[in-house]
Amino acid sequence: MAIVHEFEYFKPERIEDVIKLLLEYKGKASLLAGGTDLVVRIKDEIESPAVVIDIKGIKELKKLEFKEGKLHIGALVTFADLIDSDVVKEQFPLLWESSKTVASVGIRNRATLAGNICSGVPSLDSGPALLVYEADIVVRGAEGERVIPALNWFLGPRRTALKEEEFVREIVFSLPVKKHGGSYVKLGRYKGEDLAQVGLGILALEGDEYRLAFCAVGPVPGRAKKIEALLNGKPLTDSLIETAKSLVSEEISPITDVRATKEYRIHIAKIMLERGIKAAVERVDGKGPAYGERLI
Amino acid sequence: MKKISFILNGEKRNAYVEPNDLLVDVLREKLGMHSIKYACGRGDCGACTVLLNGKGVRSCIILAIEADGQEILTVEGLSKDKLTSLQESFIDQGSFQCGFCAPGMIMSATELLNKNPNPTEEEVKEGLSGNLCRCTGYTPIIKAVLDVNEKDVDKK
Numbered sequence: 001m002a003i004v005h006e007f008e009y010f011k012p013e014r015i016e017d018v019i020k021l022l023l024e025y026k027g028k029a030s031l032l033a034g035g036t037d038l039v040v041r042i043k044d045e046i047e048s049p050a051v052v053i054d055i056k057g058i059k060e061l062k063k064l065e066f067k068e069g070k071l072h073i074g075a076l077v078t079f080a081d082l083i084d085s086d087v088v089k090e091q092f093p094l095l096w097e098s099s100k101t102v103a104s105v106g107i108r109n110r111a112t113l114a115g116n117i118c119s120g121v122p123s124l125d126s127g128p129a130l131l132v133y134e135a136d137i138v139v140r141g142a143e144g145e146r147v148i149p150a151l152n153w154f155l156g157p158r159r160t161a162l163k164e165e166e167f168v169r170e171i172v173f174s175l176p177v178k179k180h181g182g183s184y185v186k187l188g189r190y191k192g193e194d195l196a197q198v199g200l201g202i203l204a205l206e207g208d209e210y211r212l213a214f215c216a217v218g219p220v221p222g223r224a225k226k227i228e229a230l231l232n233g234k235p236l237t238d239s240l241i242e243t244a245k246s247l248v249s250e251e252i253s254p255i256t257d258v259r260a261t262k263e264y265r266i267h268i269a270k271i272m273l274e275r276g277i278k279a280a281v282e283r284v285d286g287k288g289p290a291y292g293e294r295l296i
Numbered sequence: 297m298k299k300i301s302f303i304l305n306g307e308k309r310n311a312y313v314e315p316n317d318l319l320v321d322v323l324r325e326k327l328g329m330h331s332i333k334y335a336c337g338r339g340d341c342g343a344c345t346v347l348l349n350g351k352g353v354r355s356c357i358i359l360a361i362e363a364d365g366q367e368i369l370t371v372e373g374l375s376k377d378k379l380t381s382l383q384e385s386f387i388d389q390g391s392f393q394c395g396f397c398a399p400g401m402i403m404s405a406t407e408l409l410n411k412n413p414n415p416t417e418e419e420v421k422e423g424l425s426g427n428l429c430r431c432t433g434y435t436p437i438i439k440a441v442l443d444v445n446e447k448d449v450d451k452k
Contacts (some may be wrong), residue, residue, distance in 0.1 A: 001337045003317075035359065039358065054361075105408075105426060106342055168302050181371060
């Protein structure tokens, strides 16, 4: 199916020119990076922008750089770039593991992390990693830059804290001070390309500190605060895991849809919690299943 | 209409496109690259896979105008002189039935083998997980990709 909707196309080379275009066509412009979401939405006429601003001409947005304990992920960095990066694999293994579960190679070669969080669908695989590493999102607008913590980013399905005339310049992950291990457990219908029915990211830090975030089981991805409060400061035991599992239904609010029922999602989320947290804790000391190995 | 230029299968080509023209349509209809198949139109099935700057992408969700100045490889370019050992392997293993998915499969597998000449079965499955086949049950396709590797080892 061809695209019926007509639009103008711009490919600026400077960030300033993106801002200018966003102000000029306020509310009528769509930003294009990988296009894996946008082009489908234009085809479906869900989005009908007057102009499409292709940001792939702006070289500085391709930056993927680790310095002084901070990983800077430019708006044009794709999931394939993240997977191919040794720094991501070694220092932020949970981000690496979740990136590996996004769609398929052919999509990961185009789709960007920034685009994924701007689309902000409830099932986004990158959501839990952003939330447990407590990443910062650097957005650029006419009046300069502001930093939005990932914890304040997701407002609703496809709704984020980004304003119309702003765009994401980069996403910054700070390396946790303590040694850590992580796991991203994703339930799809099969191992290949699929959306998450339940996604769970767990970060275990040395000293019995735990951060957990779910996706696909509520309107936005979110941290599991009650479970974290229960677990923090305690070494992991089987009975502790059982208590944590009993809190799962208080933390998530899944819906029944074509992919799974609400009851099934709650049931499986508990199993994912058990497997995911065991793996994350073992991985703190370099043991346990290798990153990328499916836990469910 | 805007004139775009890119390298298609090693040759410089030009095309006049509208901003809303899709890459798959321009490659198929204007430039005759009929190996590329249009199926789902949403990047889910992989039938329209081409290599853009060496990376497998879905040409059905890329605007043609985005290809300006880039490099594209399709099956036509891959086998310009003779079939690649991967294509030979597809024939040997009978990895086609209707054949509709084959060009996309071959482009995705080509990318995989360029990057990782000795993939494990798991890696082949991951590399091809975005390419759907409704006939073969995948077994002969995966075998064909693994077999290229064995063949090349035999040659050494």
